[in-house]
Amino acid sequence: MAIQILRDLRGLRVLVVHPPDNERIRLVEHLRRIGCMAETQWPVPESWSDACDIMLLAIEHDVRAEIQRLLKSSDGLRPTLIAIVGYEDPTTLQLVLEAGAVAVIERPIRPFGLLTNLTIARSLWLEKREADKRMRKLERKLSGLQRIQKAKSILMAGQGLSEADAYESIRRQAMSKRLSMDDMAAAIIHANELLQYRAKDV
Numbered sequence: 001m002a003i004q005i006l007r008d009l010r011g012l013r014v015l016v017v018h019p020p021d022n023e024r025i026r027l028v029e030h031l032r033r034i035g036c037m038a039e040t041q042w043p044v045p046e047s048w049s050d051a052c053d054i055m056l057l058a059i060e061h062d063v064r065a066e067i068q069r070l071l072k073s074s075d076g077l078r079p080t081l082i083a084i085v086g087y088e089d090p091t092t093l094q095l096v097l098e099a100g101a102v103a104v105i106e107r108p109i110r111p112f113g114l115l116t117n118l119t120i121a122r123s124l125w126l127e128k129r130e131a132d133k134r135m136r137k138l139e140r141k142l143s144g145l146q147r148i149q150k151a152k153s154i155l156m157a158g159q160g161l162s163e164a165d166a167y168e169s170i171r172r173q174a175m176s177k178r179l180s181m182d183d184m185a186a187a188i189i190h191a192n193e194l195l196q197y198r199a200k201d202v
Contacts, residue, residue, distance in 0.1 A: 010035030012122075015052035017041050018084060019060070023109050027056070030111045034118070047073035054080040054122065056105070059095050071099055080125035082117060084109065102128075144182035151185035154192045 014036045018024040024040060031038040039052070044066040049055070059067065083101035085092050096104060103121035105114065148170065155166040174184035 012036050012054055012118075013052045014038045014054045014056065015041060015049060015079070016056045017044055018056065018058040023107065026111075027109050027114075030114055034115055036118075044070055046070065048078050050077070052079050054082065054118065056082045056084055057099065057101070058084045059086075059092055059099075061091065064091075064095060067095060067099065077129075080121050082121050144180075144185070147185040147189060148181055151188040154188055158192070 014031050016024060016028055016031070016038055018027070018040065019042050020040070028038045028040060036054075044057070044063050046069060048070070057067070078100070081099055081101045082103045082105060083096045083099060084105045084107065085096060086107040102124045103117045105117055148167075151170055152163055152166040155161050155169055156163060159166075159169075161169065170181060170184050170188065173179075173188075174181050177184065179187070
């Protein structure tokens, strides 16, 4: 995986959010030598950009409010975030942690270590994304199992079926209607809720 990440660095879209100065110029030049497609922006954008894979964000005290606005702008897929810091004071470190940066580059920025930071940050970000995907998949599976269990309980109570027979009933209905077991269970639960609601109105 590490070798693939190194290969993928060439062509990655990097957005450098940094005040316009000589340090930014040198950083962009080095990123382009590595093979990244580097663009610059300042001031801090109002929202995350889906036009970049990696964002290098300068943590500046005088734009703290703008950085916090960026962090709250969306819960969608964010790019790999690398913080650029000039100080190691508590306020700066707190903002780095709030930002969810997966790597930190210290000022003055030097070419040495930049490739390492990019590689490690991208690797951690990809691992987290895969872990989040697995977590969401497990959560969906667990929710489905809970719905099937609830639907079984409804059939057992309403029709006097055993647990095995209730499960088989859900399975047969799902097959005949060409639905998943989860969707069939959800339909049974919904139908039961409607019946209960109507019974209260009678």
